[in-house]
Every structure is written in C-alpha cells, then in structure tokens.
Amino acid sequence: MSVGHVARAIEETGTPTVVVMVRAFRHVAERMTLPRTVITPFPMGRPLGAAGDTETQLATVTAAFDLLDRAAGPGEIIDLDLPFRPGWSTSLP
Amino acid sequence: MSTGGYDRAMDTDTYGESFEEFRKSFSYGSRSDLNFKFLKGMSDEEASEFFRHLLDRLGDAYDTGDLAPLIQLAYEAQIQAYAPKPGSPPSRYTYDDGPFAPTSMPVAGSTVGLVSSSGHFLRDDDPKPFGIEGMTQAEAEDRIDDFLREAPALSEIPHDCLPDDLAVRHGGYDVTSASIDRNVSLPVDVLAEAEAAGLIGGRTTTYFSFPGATSQGRLRKILPEWIDRIAEEEPDVMLLVPL
Numbered sequence: 001m002s003v004g005h006v007a008r009a010i011e012e013t014g015t016p017t018v019v020v021m022v023r024a025f026r027h028v029a030e031r032m033t034l035p036r037t038v039i040t041p042f043p044m045g046r047p048l049g050a051a052g053d054t055e056t057q058l059a060t061v062t063a064a065f066d067l068l069d070r071a072a073g074p075g076e077i078i079d080l081d082l083p084f085r086p087g088w089s090t091s092l093p
Numbered sequence: 094m095s096t097g098g099y100d101r102a103m104d105t106d107t108y109g110e111s112f113e114e115f116r117k118s119f120s121y122g123s124r125s126d127l128n129f130k131f132l133k134g135m136s137d138e139e140a141s142e143f144f145r146h147l148l149d150r151l152g153d154a155y156d157t158g159d160l161a162p163l164i165q166l167a168y169e170a171q172i173q174a175y176a177p178k179p180g181s182p183p184s185r186y187t188y189d190d191g192p193f194a195p196t197s198m199p200v201a202g203s204t205v206g207l208v209s210s211s212g213h214f215l216r217d218d219d220p221k222p223f224g225i226e227g228m229t230q231a232e233a234e235d236r237i238d239d240f241l242r243e244a245p246a247l248s249e250i251p252h253d254c255l256p257d258d259l260a261v262r263h264g265g266y267d268v269t270s271a272s273i274d275r276n277v278s279l280p281v282d283v284l285a286e287a288e289a290a291g292l293i294g295g296r297t298t299t300y301f302s303f304p305g306a307t308s309q310g311r312l313r314k315i316l317p318e319w320i321d322r323i324a325e326e327e328p329d330v331m332l333l334v335p336l
Contacts, residue, residue: 010333016194033188035191054282061287
C-alpha cells in the first residue's frame with residue numbers, strides 16, 4: 001500500500017509510473033486504482049524474480065516498460081506468466 | 094473436516110498450545126518466520142490443509158527431487174491468506190479512479206527512475222530508525238509495531254553503487270533474497286543491463302528505497318517532500334516496486 005501512495009502522488013505530478021508487485025497483493029493494485037501495474041507470479045519478497053535469476057528479472061522489468069508504452073488509461077493490470085526458477089517448465093498459477 | 098491427529102493437536106491440555114496459537118506464532122511470535130507469517134491470516138482449517146499438502150509434497154520430493162510443488166504450495170497459500178475476507182471492511186485507501194500521466198516518448202528513449210519499499214540503504218548512510226545505528230533485521234522485526242506508527246526514511250541509492258555498498262533491513266518481510274541479490278526488489282543491475290541493451294534511454298543518478306511497513310498516514314504527510322526530491326532526478330518515467 002505504501003508504494004501505491006507514492007505511485008499515485010508521482011503520477012499526479014505528471015510523471016508516468018508503473019508498479020511491479022507479487023500476486024498476493026493484487027487486490028491492493030485494484031482497490032487503489034494504481035496507474036499501471038504488472039503482477040508477478042512469485043513468492044512475497046521477490047517481486048522481480050528469484051535471486052540470481054537475471055533473465056527473469058530483466059523480462060519482468062521489460063514487461064513493465066511495455067506497459068508504460070501502451071497503457072491508455074489508469075488502472076490497467078497485467079498478469080505475467082513467467083516461471084519462478086530457471087528451468088521450470090511452467091509458471092506458478 | 095478434522096482428522097483425529099488434528100483434534101489432538103487442538104487439545105491444549107495435551108500440548109499446552111492450540112493450533113491457532115501455533116500457526117500465529119510464525120507472525121512475530123515464538124516461531125517468527127516472515128516467509129510464513131501468512132499463516133496468521135488463515136483459518137485453522139486452511140492452515141491444517143496447508144501443512145497436510147506441504148508434507149505430502151515433501152514426501153513426493155524425496156523421490157522426485159522436485160521442490161517446485163513445495164514452493165507452489167507456499168505461493169498459493171500466501172495468496173489465499175492475504176486475499177480480502179468476505180465481509181471485511183473496505184480499506185480507507187480505496188479509489189474509484191486514479192491519476193494517469195501519458196508517456197511523452199517511448200521508454201526506449203526515456204530516463205527511468207526507481208523507488209522500492211525494499212528497505213535497502215547505503216551501509217555508510219544508515220537511516221538509523223528510532224535513533225539506532227546498525228539495527229539488525231531481527232531487531233527491526235521485534236519493533237514492527239513501532240515502524241507501523243512512524244514515518245519512514247527515504248534512502249538514496251546511487252545507480253552505480255556496488256552490491257557490498259548496500260544493506261537491507263525491513264521489519265515486514267523476509268529479506269534473505271534481497272540480501273543475496275538486490276535485484277529481486279531493487280533492480281540496480283537489471284536497469285543497467287536494460288540501458289546497455291537499449292530498452293531504456295537512461296537511468297536517474299539516484300534511486301530510492303524505504304521500509305514499506307510504515308504508518309500510511311505519516312507517509313502521506315511527508316510524500317510532498319519525497320516527490321520534490323524524486324523530481325530533482327528528472328525521470329521521464331518511474332518504476333516502483335512494493336514488497
């Protein structure tokens with residue numbers, strides 16, 4: 001919730017923002033109507049990916065940049081489908 | 094439905110501790126483990142099912158060596174525990190609409206700034222919560238109630254700082270991953286790689302981090318100061334990472 005306040009305040013000054021958060025907090029993005037949100041299917045404490053997994057971390061921020069480029073209005077949320085650990089064949093649900 | 098074993102675990106005369114007390118002890122209690130503090134938000138029935146499936150999948154892992162189902166179970170339990178409960182009062186910070194600032198150029202040409210509520214700070218610039226320099230993670234967890242009453246400090250993180258320049262402390266979550274690799278929540282190296290790959294136009298000189306377990310009211314009061322400081326970095330867009 002803390003970052004939600006920061007996102008809304010920055011956006012109100014005219015600077016576009018994108019928030020990346022784990023799925024356990026998806027309801028926070030919804031009720032705060034954050035400007036743009038990327039939801040990651042990862043355990044809490046690892047919103048961008050597992051420790052040492054540079055590839056997934058870069059894919060996560062790339063998804064955030066893509067959302068910045070294409071979002072047309074507030075409240076857009078996208079759910080990423082990425083494996084949590086390198087080599088896993090499927091993402092967490 | 095309860096099993097016989099479950100019923101015995103609930104017998105405080107036998108074990109001196111109810112199952113409810115047991116599961117809540119992982120949230121700042123005698124068994125505090127912030128990776129599993131979500132057990133406090135589950136019902137006894139939900140938590141007992143979690144443990145049953147956890148042991149079942151652990152048994153499978155003996156033969157398969159596959160830990161993914163164990164992690165998946167904990168991940169699903171987190172989501173279940175933190176989901177708003179039916180009939181719970183709405184958050185005071187619920188908004189029907191939100192601000193929206195369109196981008197003025199592609200991100201590939203934009204300067205990106207970063208704010209994370211990870212609790213990272215420079216080792217030589219300890220924010221000294223409550224005046225305590227060198228507060229440990231364990232001490233921060235012990236004082237979570239104090240953190241939730243106070244305004245947070247905004248730490249400045251140079252975009253070219255080295256991993257050993259940083260420490261992380263946050264009373265609200267398990268910082269083990271963030272200690273091993275800052276990029277799980279403060280993507281210093283990832284943004285440098287993104288710039289090198291041409292995904293972004295540049296990076297602000299300074300990033301920011303604060304411990305997000307804090308007084309929401311006091312945070313909102315100091316936000317104008319934070320926003321002015323962040324604006325001095327002249328970001329075109331901002332990446333924000335809550336923990």
